[in-house]
Amino acid sequence: MDVDTGIDDALALVYLLSRPEVTIQAITCTAGNVGARQVALNNLALLELCGRQGIEVAVGAEVPLQIPLVTTEETHGPQGIGHAELPLPQQAISPRHAVDVWVEEVRARPGEITGLITGPLTNFALALRREPELPRLLKGLVIMGGCFNYQGNTTPTAEWNVSVDPHAAKEVFAAYRGLPEEQLPLVCALETTERIEMRPAHLRALAEAAGAEDPELVLPDQPEGLRSGSSNPLVACLSDAIRFYMEFHRLYDQGYVAHMHDAFAAAAAAGRTSVTARLATVDVETDSPLLIGTTVADYRGLWGLPPNARIVTGNDPDQCFEELISSVGALAAG
Numbered sequence: 620m621d622v623d624t625g626i627d628d629a630l631a632l633v634y635l636l637s638r639p640e641v642t643i644q645a646i647t648c649t650a651g652n653v654g655a656r657q658v659a660l661n662n663l664a665l666l667e668l669c670g671r672q673g674i675e676v677a678v679g680a681e682v683p684l685q686i687p688l689v690t691t692e693e694t695h696g697p698q699g700i701g702h703a704e705l706p707l708p709q710q711a712i713s714p715r716h717a718v719d720v721w722v723e724e725v726r727a728r729p730g731e732i733t734g735l736i737t738g739p740l741t742n743f744a745l746a747l748r749r750e751p752e753l754p755r756l757l758k759g760l761v762i763m764g765g766c767f768n769y770q771g772n773t774t775p776t777a778e779w780n781v782s783v784d785p786h787a788a789k790e791v792f793a794a795y796r797g798l799p800e801e802q803l804p805l806v807c808a809l810e811t812t813e814r815i816e817m818r819p820a821h822l823r824a825l826a827e828a829a830g831a832e833d834p835e836l837v838l839p840d841q842p843e844g845l846r847s848g849s850s851n852p853l854v855a856c857l858s859d860a861i862r863f864y865m866e867f868h869r870l871y872d873q874g875y876v877a878h879m880h881d882a883f884a885a886a887a888a889a890g891r892t893s894v895t896a897r898l899a900t901v902d903v904e905t906d907s908p909l910l911i912g913t914t915v916a917d918y919r920g921l922w923g924l925p926p927n928a929r930i931v932t933g934n935d936p937d938q939c940f941e942e943l944i945s946s947v948g949a950l951a952a953g
């Protein structure tokens with residue numbers, strides 16, 4: 620997993636921890652929602668909260684390839700996990716650089732590892748420069764990023780993960796040109812991830828699935844800043860985090876909801892939520908001040924270039940929430 624944790628990255632991580640058939644080989648951290656070191660601390664604290672110390676967490680790129688770093692504490696909270704406050708982790712950050720982790724782990728297990736990227740693509744672009752065979756060595760790749768013929772969430776035409784490091788995204792898509800269809804990245808872009816709209820009722824269902832004694836206390840409509848108050852520490856953490864994201868979405872008139880972009884990508888990577896996808900040739904604008912970070916999909920072969928992505932065009936939000944809530948609820952219940 621390569622992440623910029625991040626509220627929805629946090630749910631993605633906890634969800635994958637909850638799946639018995641998934642082994643998380645390593646977590647690599649990139650600067651995005653918050654700085655890369657804070658991302659690592661968040662991941663380590665979440666692992667400890669879930670009783671899963673021992674998974675390697677490595678820091679990677681602290682800045683994008685060519686442009687200055689922009690972070691978004693107003694979206695994800697001062698530390699990246701909303702209102703949740705996690706203790707400083709006991710486990711140390713890995714001495715390996717994230718790019719070394721990508722290259723060494725994938726080379727050591729050719730054809731076995733599925734990469735999941737839910738932050739800017741900086742680490743993976745750097746890893747590709749070092750090992751151009753990564754696309755062939757990976758079992759698969761799932762990316763949360765981009766938006767195609769759909770409004771952006773960072774500029775009118777650009778999605779956050781691509782917008783933070785458009786040059787990295789461009790390099791990644793270029794590296795996949797001409798590869799067999801089954802090796803092309805599955806791209807979970809805004810037009811489908813924004814359908815994964817978490818509501819207060821979903822948080823209450825999570826508390827119930829966790830068997831929390833006080834699910835009625837997990838009321839996200841309470842005034843901003845209040846703790847969610849569940850007796851279950853994992854449910855309380857996720858509710859405090861996600862409630863912040865709901866408050867943010869409400870500011871932008873999207874309602875009291877939170878888009879679980881990264882958790883959807885995680886469920887797709889685990890093969891646990893249904894998706895339909897369409898082959899396309901994707902490129903990223905890196906020059907125009909008006910359109911920088913815009914992802915463009917050529918579905919018709921108009922550029923005369925081979926496809927380099929499978930863009931998710933259909934998903935099932937209800938089934939996805941059922942999966943997330945039942946799996947994470949079971950983990951929280953212990």
Ligand code: BDR
Nearest residue numbers: 625627737779780880881
């Ligand atoms: C993406 O941007 C981040 O803020 C989220 O964590 C997600 O990965 C959605 O555009």
Ligand code: CA
Nearest residue numbers: 625628737738
């Ligand atoms: Ca993210």
